[in-house]
Amino acid sequence: MRAGVEGPLLRSDCRERANQIETRDVPVRPVPRNSIESSVALMTASNALHQPIVESSAAAAAPAIQLQALRHQYGDRVALAGVSFDVRPAEIFGLLGPNGSGKTTTFRILSTLMLPSGGHALIMGHDVAREPALVRRNIGVVFQAQSIDIKLSAQENLMLIGHIYGLRGAALKKRVSEMLNRVGLADRAKEKAETFSGGMQRRLELAKGLLHHPSVLLLDEPTTGLDPGARRDLWQYLQILRDEERVTVLVTTHLMEEAERCDRLAIYANGSVVGLGTPAELKGEIGGDVIMLETHDPDSLARRIEQRFGLQPTVLDHRVRLEIESGHRFVTDVVEAFPGEIEGVSVHKPSLEDVFIRRTGHRFWTEESDAETKE
Numbered sequence: 001m002r003a004g005v006e007g008p009l010l011r012s013d014c015r016e017r018a019n020q021i022e023t024r025d026v027p028v029r030p031v032p033r034n035s036i037e038s039s040v041a042l043m044t045a046s047n048a049l050h051q052p053i054v055e056s057s058a059a060a061a062a063p064a065i066q067l068q069a070l071r072h073q074y075g076d077r078v079a080l081a082g083v084s085f086d087v088r089p090a091e092i093f094g095l096l097g098p099n100g101s102g103k104t105t106t107f108r109i110l111s112t113l114m115l116p117s118g119g120h121a122l123i124m125g126h127d128v129a130r131e132p133a134l135v136r137r138n139i140g141v142v143f144q145a146q147s148i149d150i151k152l153s154a155q156e157n158l159m160l161i162g163h164i165y166g167l168r169g170a171a172l173k174k175r176v177s178e179m180l181n182r183v184g185l186a187d188r189a190k191e192k193a194e195t196f197s198g199g200m201q202r203r204l205e206l207a208k209g210l211l212h213h214p215s216v217l218l219l220d221e222p223t224t225g226l227d228p229g230a231r232r233d234l235w236q237y238l239q240i241l242r243d244e245e246r247v248t249v250l251v252t253t254h255l256m257e258e259a260e261r262c263d264r265l266a267i268y269a270n271g272s273v274v275g276l277g278t279p280a281e282l283k284g285e286i287g288g289d290v291i292m293l294e295t296h297d298p299d300s301l302a303r304r305i306e307q308r309f310g311l312q313p314t315v316l317d318h319r320v321r322l323e324i325e326s327g328h329r330f331v332t333d334v335v336e337a338f339p340g341e342i343e344g345v346s347v348h349k350p351s352l353e354d355v356f357i358r359r360t361g362h363r364f365w366t367e368e369s370d371a372e373t374k375e
Helices: 011-019 036-045 057-061 103-110 132-136 154-164 169-182 198-210 228-245 279-284 298-309 327-337 352-360 367-374
Strands: 065-074 077-087 092-096 118-123 139-142 216-220 248-253 264-269 272-277 289-295 314-316 319-324 342-348
Touching (some): 077 272, 103 248, 169 198, 228 248, 264 279, 264 352, 272 352, 279 352, 289 327, 298 327, 327 342
Parallel strands (some): 092 264, 139 216
16 A cells, blocks of 8 residues: 555555546545655645636736745754745746755745744745645645656546546546646556656656646756756756746756756755855856865965965865966966976866855765765
């Protein structure tokens, strides 16, 4: 027996009930509260008969998501220390941060799975703590963990979740067909999800999250486990949602290349937002080039560079780091100034990791996050 968004039904029972959806209701039985997906099932079922809210033109002009001094603690540990930012309608907004930075806590609060310790979070003008039912009618959620039933077909998965959302008969059948076409699975509608590639299964997850016409789509690490081609396809589809469907997309990620695809970013570190803006704006704050110098005594070299050139180098991972215009020219000067001391040199244009380093004084990646990324 398996608990998920569809409820703890036996797979054989699921298949039978999926085929009967157009003629009778599927009972939604209680699900255990031992997983994120089970929590969503309980919350979704409580609003099954509601249709998505149609916002007025005035509301559409307001921020789709607003965080106002949002705080949260797990016991004595501060997970969010007063986070504030707005997400505009029809934009792809990224929460970029290493593991433990607070982005997942923000995601759980926005998806109504967790109450904040303080501050406010609003989606389409509705407070997630005070009006969770209204918030759920406006959001689609795709979690990092898989929620589809791989023993059911793509069509059966969508029929079941549609029934939970209160869709029936011809309207449900039309919406399922529409979504399968939109995510490129129409020709595989009758096939079991277990025969799909990782990218196809992720597209089916997206179809489930979008079935009820949400205004806001929340995705937690959506490309986890996907190959580069599937990642590219998923991001192309998110851009189509933004441009053609006017859906606001919020994505959590710890991958720099994914963050570069977002319209705007909030960079998280230790429960706070240390950077906010477009990728180009954030990198533009650094300007020039970033130089890394390898030497046997980086602390000594950094002090002497500061004295000789009036710069402010830092020592990072046993290397001397500088931000400077025309870095390739400075390399010649510094090597000549300290002959025999510099063992290696690298010069590169600013990246989002450089923004993180500048704001926090340490690297974005840790050994733990590197290991998790490789798995």
